[in-house]
Amino acid sequence: MMFDWLTPTLIAVLLVLAGIGAVRRMNLWRAGQADKVDLIAGLMAMPKRYLHDLHHVVERDKYISRTHVATGGGFVLAMLLVVFVHLFGVDSKVLAWLLLAALVMMFYGAVFVFKRRLNPPSRLSKGPWMRLPKSLLTFSITFFVLTLPAAGVLPEGFGGGLLTVVLSFCILASLVEMLFGMTWGGPMKHAFAGALHLAFHRRPERFGGGRSTGLKAAVLGETSHGVAKPTDFKWNQLLGFDACVQCGRCEAVCPAFAAGQPLNPKKLIQDMVVGFAGGTDEKYAGSPYPNVEVGNAKGGPDQIITDGLIHPDTLWSCTTCRACVEECPMMIEHVDAIVDMRRFLTLEKGDTPNKGAQVLENIIATDNPNGFSPSSRTHWAADQNLNLMKDVQQADVLFWVSDGAFDMRSQRILRAFVKLLKAANVDVAILGDEELDSGDVARRLGDDATFQNLAKRNLAILSQYRFKTIVTTDPHAFHCLRNEYADFDSDLNALASVEVLHHTTFLNRLVQEGRLQLDTFKGGKVTYHDPCYLGRYNGEYDAPRELLASLGIDVAEMERSGYRSRCCGGGGGAPITDIPGERRIADMRMEDVVSTGAELVAVGCQQCTAMLEGVVEPRPVVKDIAEILAGQLIEEAH
Amino acid sequence: MQPSVNVVSLVSVGRHPQSDRSRRADQDARAVELGLKLAGKNLTLVHAGDPENPVLRQYAGMGLDAFTVLRQKSYSDVLPIIGNFLTENNAHVVLMGIRAESGESSGMLPYLLAEKLGWPLLSRVADILHVENGKADVLLALPRGQRRAVTVSLPFIATVDNAAKDARQSAYGPGIRASITVLDAEQTADNMAASWAISPAKPRAKRMKVVKAKNAADRFKAATAKPVGGGGNVLKQGTPAEKAQAIFDLLLEEKVIR
Amino acid sequence: MSNLIRRDPRAERIARNRLHPLHASMMLAEQGEVRGPSGLIRKNPHLVGFIGPNGLKRIDRANAFAGTVNRQKRVSTAQEVVLPLHQVVNPDGYIVVVPDMVGGRLTSQDKDILGLAHSLIAQKGTGKSANMAVVAVCFGESKESQFDLAGVDRLIHLSSDVFDGFTPEARLSALMQVEAQYQPEHWLFPDSVNGGTDLASRLAARLGERPATQAWQVSTTQTVCRGASASTDITRETPRILMLLEECGTAIDETRHEVLSLSVESYDQVPARLLDKGLMSVDPNAVPLAEAEFILSAGNGIHNWDQFHECASVLGATEGASRVAVDDGFMPRTRQVGASGTWVTARVYLAVGISGAIQHMQGIGQCGKVVAINTDAGCDMVKRADLAVIADSEAVLAELTKLVQEHHASKVQEEKHNAA
Structure with missing residues (x-):
């Protein structure tokens, strides 16, 4: 046959070009800063990370996960076999049949990709991505036809010159997309870069069901x-x-x-x-x-x-x-x-927008974002009869109050929580005026210098006292203490053997141990808003729900709940930088609440409470879980 | 602006009103901001005191590569060394806050400097519009947001009012990288201040309404009567025109409409 | 006229004596028949009784004093109290007060300082050294008519036009002349933004005296000053030059003073290095919200924003807004009034369609008069307001705009008329 050399040549040339592209692309990445990555271990772990962790996420959309398994799996297998069968000319019927099977699988997947692209949702990118299903189909059909003779289904040299020309053109078209495009910036780049990204991920802890959400220190x-x-x-x-x-x-x-x-x-x-x-x-x-x-x-x-x-x-x-x-x-x-x-x-650049500059200045000068006198931090607890760590030196539980201490709304949450702690006879103490801002806002606003300063000073104070558990009602402080302070704690080991808990987790334990006597809740319908820093950042979705269930509340879940919960708009310093949009995030979240028909939305975060309560009335009532619990507490008569 | 105009901002170590902690003094920071507007990176930033004070980095973080510290012990008189520095460095415009946030905060330094150097002085400057041909057009801040335009010949000293543009954010990185030139200077002790007794501020009692009544009935009335003005006038009836008239009358009475 | 009830013994006598020739006519004049619209005789209940000498109302059943009832119209003009005159003859020394005279009148701070000056003299006792006079130095035009009641023994009124406007240098040279001529025991200035601090500092620097600033407790020997941005008290010897805070003393209210003119010999006319170019016309919206004198503030109840802005510009008011109006994007964040926005100090705060969340009420705590336009009569803003109008904001604002425009137009007319 006169064009026998064409197919292998095309494949070879494109493979070489793809190789050149890959080196070029890698050099682009290598322009970045060095980072400690275990290359070998990463590469070894890559298939498992792909099959398990990545697929776990893709699986949330069943349609596309099946499609991707068929298409992606088919293609990887097919491409390997194409190299053997068509480039090296390995004459094996088994391989040829295997290849045919892989191509059928890929074709099957590609049809579904094609279907998805007929009327794509707005979130999908168009442009070259619209071409991809056609390239996938072309690839699978072309190589299917090319492989038929090798599998012995069709005689060698079938079809003559015209077919060969057409097939060659198809080979070229599909391989340009699948090989050349993979390393030169086409849609297939995701396969190449994605595989390596999984291998060399900056947060390998995330694989295998782990969680790594703390920001890296500057x-x-x-x-x-x-x-x-x-x-x-x-x-x-x-x-x-x-x-x-x-x-x-x-x-x-x-x-x-x-x-x-x-x-x-x-x-x-x-x-x-x-x-x-x-x-x-x-x-x-x-x-x-x-x-x-x-x-x-x-x-x-x-x-x-x-x-x-x-x-x-x-x-x-x-x-x-x-x-x-x-x-x-x-x-x-x-x-x-x-x-x-x-x-x-x-x-x-010193260019934090709107109130950002002022807030950072306040945090630096007064250790709280609103510039209140540091000596007024414990004023909220004047009537609470709480132990100060300074006086008792040790306690079972350290209650980390956070900056809610300065806000009159948040103080209601704090008081409710203290009431519950007292009812359960918990040995608790607070740091009082020694506590500083956790640094959450400073860090999200990019001021890591101030965050690190606060973290080190907080840790120095914490290291003076003995306690087994830190509990806080503020998920932001919770996240900092639990996930971000460890980077600065290597000398003091202030938190090394300490359990950091959110108050919902802690209360849930108390309820399960039977240390709190609670009445059933007889209000109307209740829904629960997952705070981002509690849910997605720390994986605590169950404790708040179990607590509500313990009150006999059947939570009317919002469509966006759990790991898909929508933010209240209060995180990351967003209310401080206050970038104008068309709507307010809190309003949208309140619409989610309203659509469940709930009269009460339970929250586990003072920031969420503030944001949701900022929505113009009429709207459902917003209460922290501690407040709801404190309201249902059966107090023993003395 | 003109590179030939030599602008100097004098800064001090401020004090946060709530936490008592050292900070960038508000008015001084505004003086630096105004200086940056006039001279950009050519602004000379000067502090008389301890060169190790980290607060100085906050001023530098506003965008200056270098600053000068005239080394002084605390509680010494800085007038002579600053005066010498200004004449030696041929300053044209000297900016500073009205009163320091720590120490005596008498606000006398600019006046004493002006007297010593024989320069004109403007207090409570809101803005310096431009500096040209040896003259500067300056806006003074008056109460209630009013402004007065004044022209002054160089060199001059100006104190910067709270109405001047807010100081820009201080960036950490440039601040810690700025270089310090430390000039050792003669120490002049402030002997008079040494004899003062300094204590934390006592809260001032609010003045009571003193009733000097001649008879018992009036004194009784003054002591027991409800203060006038609890609960305002509520207009529910009437046309919009009448209601508007009522508001209009009040505005006229309060002289906010002229 | 005093408002004491005075008896008219003659009228009483005539009233008692029914045989008196004037009895009938006098009684008739007082109690003429009044017939109502239906022709019935009407009794005026207010005419029943009279006010007795002890100020209580008495009903005279015997009709014995009928003739005197209401004969005396109660005159409510304030009694002119003539306070004792405090005279200082040939004073042996002076305490000079340089008041701010904002708008040509003594401020309350000025009056307090004049009072303090007198209390300093009083502390010296009654000896010869205590025969001192309080001198006020005023620059420019003065509208003050009660220098005598404020405690001014001597007045130096420098009304030459070289002191008009912003003229610290000319004023300083005049003060230097006062210093040379009278060598006052103390110089007292208000420590204020109205020029007192500036002038005092200039004088202190020129005289080489170390003044006491932000002084608030002054005796002849000891002065307590605020230092370190009002966080410390500095106790020191009382210097010659003092800058005094508000309420540093008590104003004079029990004596009158002579207000004798003192002359100042010619003083040096210094060439002015500071050239006053006059006051600038300031756009009300360029005034920082915290400093604005008159704020028109918009809330959720505003629907016609063009009208609101027009109204603000006609009124010459600085615009403010509630959080909701800002969140909804109708007003920029810098305009937000309240605990999380700006704390305002306006003399008049006109709140349109703001119901008054607690954070907002906190932010307007220091305002003088609050006017509310709202549809809800029960909201917190209406409760706080000195004048509240329950109506649709759009109609009221339209009428208000019209009124103010007419007002301006008539003013312009008047001016033209006067010019003609």
């Missing part, structure tokens, strides 16, 4: 802080950006995007790719940042990101609710990237 005292240019990211963060499949699940869950604030997590990640690869966002074919036109963003590996690539408002719109991270099938870390860039804006 290195202080260098010539620059935070991420100014794309190359200031760690190399594996850049790799992570490249793994994006533009499925838009992040966009669908992002509260800022829904509120019409200029943030779209998908576009942000794509802009990062534009940044480190250089160029403009003209080719981006997904939803834009709300009310921002696509095509004007320019970037390069060594250009300042906020000068032309991303508007700072985009970064300040984020509530750090982690909904995008939770939903991302490629396990990309959006929040890390956003806070990294915020660090540059705050620490280097």
Whole structure:
């Protein structure tokens, strides 16, 4: 046959080109900063991470998970066999039949991809992604036909010249997409970068059911802080950006995007790719940042990101609710990237918007965000008869009060919780005026210097006393104490053997141990709002629900609840930076509440309480779980 | 602006009103902000005191690569060294806060400097519009947001009012990287202040309404009568025009409509 | 006229004596028949009885004093109290007070300082050294008519036009002349933003005296001053020059004073290095919200925002807003009034469609007069308001705008008329 050499040559050439592309792409990633990664272990763990962890996320959409298994699995198998059968010409009927089977599987998947793309939801990117199902179909059909002779179904040399020309063209078309495109920036890039991203992920703890949500500490005292240019990211963060499949699940869950604030997590990640690869966002074919036109963003590996690539408002719109991270099938870390860039804006440019500057100044000067006198921190507890750690030196439980101590609404939660603790005879003490802001707001606003300062001072105080458990009613402080202070605790070991609990977890234990006598709740319908920093950040979805159930409440769940809970709009300093949008996040969340028909929404966070209560009445009543419990407490008559 | 204009901002260590902790003094920071507007990076930032004080980094964090500290012990008289520094460095515009947030906070330093150097002085400046041909157009802050325009010839000293533009955020990174030039200076002890007794501020009693009644009935009435003005006038009836008239009359009476 | 009830013995006598020739006419004049619209005779209940000498109402059943009832119209003009005159003859020393005279009148701080000056003299006892006079130095036009009641023994009124406007240098040289001529024992200034602090500091620097600033407790020997942004008290010897805080003394209210003019010989005319270019016209919306004198504030009840902005500009008011109005994007965040926005100090606060959340009420705590326009008569803002109007804001604002426009138009007319 006259074109015998053509197929292997095409495959070989494209494989070589793909190899060149891969090296080139890797060099782009390597422009990033060094990060300690166990390369070998990562690569070894990669298949398991793909099959287990990644698939666990994809599985939330059954349609696409099956489609992806068929298509992706079929393609990987088929491509391997194509190399053997068509490039090296291994003459084995078994291999040929195997290849045929793989191609059928891939074809089957590709049909479903094709169907999804007939009328795609708005979160999916269009452009080259619309071409992908056709390329997949072409690949599977072409190689199916090519393989038939090898499997002995058709005679060698079947079809003659014309068919060969057509097939060659098809081979070229599909292989350009599948091989060349994989490393030169086509849609198939996600397979290549995604696989490596899984292997070299910056938070390997996330795989195998673990959780890693604490922000990485900024290195202080260098010539620059935070991420100014794309190359200031760690190399594996850049790799992570490249793994994006533009499925838009992040966009669908992002509260800022829904509120019409200029943030779209998908576009942000794509802009990062534009940044480190250089160029403009003209080719981006997904939803834009709300009310921002696509095509004007320019970037390069060594250009300042906020000068032309991303508007700072985009970064300040984020509530750090982690909904995008939770939903991302490629396990990309959006929040890390956003806070990294915020660090540059705050620490280097001194450009925290709106009240941000003032809040940070207050935290620095008074250890609380509103500039209250530090000596008034314990005023709320004047009538509570609580032990101070300074006096008792040790207690079973340390109650971390957090900055709610200064806010009259939050004080009601604190008092309710104290009432419950007393009813259960818990040996509890507070730090009083020695307690400082946890640093949560400072850290989310990018001021890691202030956060680290507060963390070290808080740890120094904590290390003076003995206690087994810290309980707090503030999920933000909870997250800092539990997940973020460890980076600064290596010398003091203040929290090394201490259990840090949210008050709902702790109360749930008390209830289960029978230490609290509670009446059944006879109010109307109740729903529960999962605070981001309790749920997604710390995985505590059950304790609040069990507590409500112990009151006989059958929680009317909102559509967005559990790990899909929508933020109240109060996290990440968003109420402080206050980027204008079309709606308020709290209003949207209250609509979710209203749609359940609930008269009462139970919350486990003072910030959520404040945000939801800020919605104009009439609206359901907002109460912290501690308040609801305290209301149902059966107090023994003395 | 003109690079030939030499702008100096004098800063002190402030004190947070709630926590008593050292901070960037509010008015001084505004003086730096105004200086940055006039001179950009060429602003000379000067402090007389302890060069190790971390608060100085907060001023530098507003965007200055370097600043100067005239080393002084606390409670010494800074007038001579600052005066010498200003003449030696040929300053044209000297900016500072009205009163320090710590120490005596008499606000006399600018006046004494002006007297010593023979320069004109403007107090409570809201803004310096421009500096041209040896003259500066300055806006003074008056109560209730009013402004007065004044022209002054260089060199001059100005104290910056709270009505001036807010100081920009201090960035951590540039602050810790700024270089300090420390100049050792002669110490002049402040002997008079040494004899003062300084104690925490006593709260001042609010003045009571003193009733000087001549007879018992009036005194009784003054002691027991409900203060006038509890509960205002509520207009429910009437046309919008009548209601508007009532409001209008009150506004006229209060002289907010002229 | 005093408002004491005075008896008219003659009228009483005539009333008692029915045989008196004038009895009939006098009784008739007092109790003429009044017939109502139906022709019936009407009794005026208010005419029954009279006010007895002890101020209580008495009903005279015997009709014995009928003739005197209401003969005396009660005159309610305030009794002119003539206070004793405090005279200082040939004073041996002076305490000079330089009042702010905001708007040409003594401020309450000025009066307190004049009172303090007198109490300093009183502390010196009755000896020769205590024969001192309090001198007030006023610059420019004065509208004050009660220097005598405020405790001014001597007045130096410098009304030359070189002191008009912003003229600290000219004023300083005049004060230097006062110093040379009278060598006052003390110089007292208000420590205020109205120029007192500035002038005092200039004088102190020129004289090389170390003044006491932010003084609030002053005796002849000891002064307590605030220091370190009002966080410390500095106790020190009383210096010659004092800058005094508000309520540092008690104003004079029991004596009158002479207000004799003192002259100042010619003083140096210094060439002014500070050229006053006059007051700037300030856009009310450029005034910081915290400082604004008159705020028109909008809340959830505003639906016609164009009208609101127009009304604010016609009224010359600074615009404010409630949190909800800001959250809904109708007003910028910088305009938010309340605990999480700006704490305002306006003299007049006109709240339109704001029901008054607790955070908002906190923010307007220091306001003078509060006017509310609201549809809900039960809301907290109406409870707080000095004048509340229960109506739809749109109609009232429209009428108010019209009224103010007419007011301005008539003013312009008047001015034209006067000019003609």
